[in-house]
Amino acid sequence: MEAGTETRTAYLAVYDTFADWETGHTTAHLARNGFTVRTVGPTTDPVTTMAGLRIQPDLALTDLRPEGADLLILTGADLWDSGDELAPFARTARVFLDAGVPVAAICGATAGLAREGLLDERAHTSAVPRYLAATGYRGSAHYRDADAVTDGDLITAGPTEPVAFAREVFGRLGVYEGKRLDAWYRLYQRSDVSAYDVLQGSS
Template sequence: MNPRTVHLAVYDTYADWETGHTTAHLTQNGFTVRTVGPTTEPVTTMGGVRIQPDLALGDLRPEDSALLILTGAQLWDTTDDLAPFAATARTFLDAGVPVAAICGATAGLAREGLLDDREHTSAVSFYLDATGYKGGEHYRDTDAVTDGDLITAGPTEPVAFAREVFARLGVYEGEKLDAWYRLFHDSDASAFEVLES
């Protein structure tokens, strides 16, 4: 396993805003973020930004990664085009490599059966119920959830999502993790001093 490389899935209609905190602070703390697309052809985010993926999904191996991040996208709910990303998430989890999914990516994981036996969250419970998954009893109505190697969050919680990733990868811990969250989620200026100490 490469403990310092994180893979960010990118695809058309990718929700730009959901991983900015996560990837920026991972990079500032010594991680390399590599983008993974369906192919290496450019994709266009929901915000109209073109991204040239670093590698194609077919070339991604869990042993080369510390984490796979899956973001929301309109395509999760309108086509099966992103199903291979959910299947790759299964391969990662089976290999003991963490996966972090936010927004519509949680529905993709639900369709893949990855939420049937794990605690998780999403936008709302009935959003996942519509996938026909069997994990409703494990749904938690909270900002973000970590269950072992799986992190999930709803679309309005990019800061809580980042907090869970940082905790799982040991980027920030204890008082510093709490301070980071208070600064970026609550605009608590007193947290800045803790982060800088």
């Protein structure tokens, strides 16, 4: 993002059993490119990630609105598959999508969106097809065997694809584009040193 442009805001959903590794590339590079990243929890009480790290949410889910937001990120967590505790986050994703605000979901969060019916008519991916099929959703015809998928304002990825997930987010938001987006992916996914010069603008 060029100097002088208005700050954009990405909201990162955080909750107990949050999968630490899945959104690090995304949030770090958004922050380095002019975005403010704010965390939103079930409440403002601290949550504990899979790694045992404690995160103090910036705001509670009930206070989150799509107005003024540029992205909602939903990461994986054991809680997506152990009950309905995180269902309010999937319902909030519907509100964001209805408002035309992008939503990016990875790993278990894709199952939450499936249960909410948000994948029934949109191209998407996840860990494996049978993982989503177990939710009883009706969108199996739209499943794509890909590292990450963007369909309009919805981005999805499986748990082993945090770099591809970030690539799709950056492309959707215009953080990196064209050759620079490809170079970013090649550098962080494949350790392709030739991509470094492209990112630095010297190639």
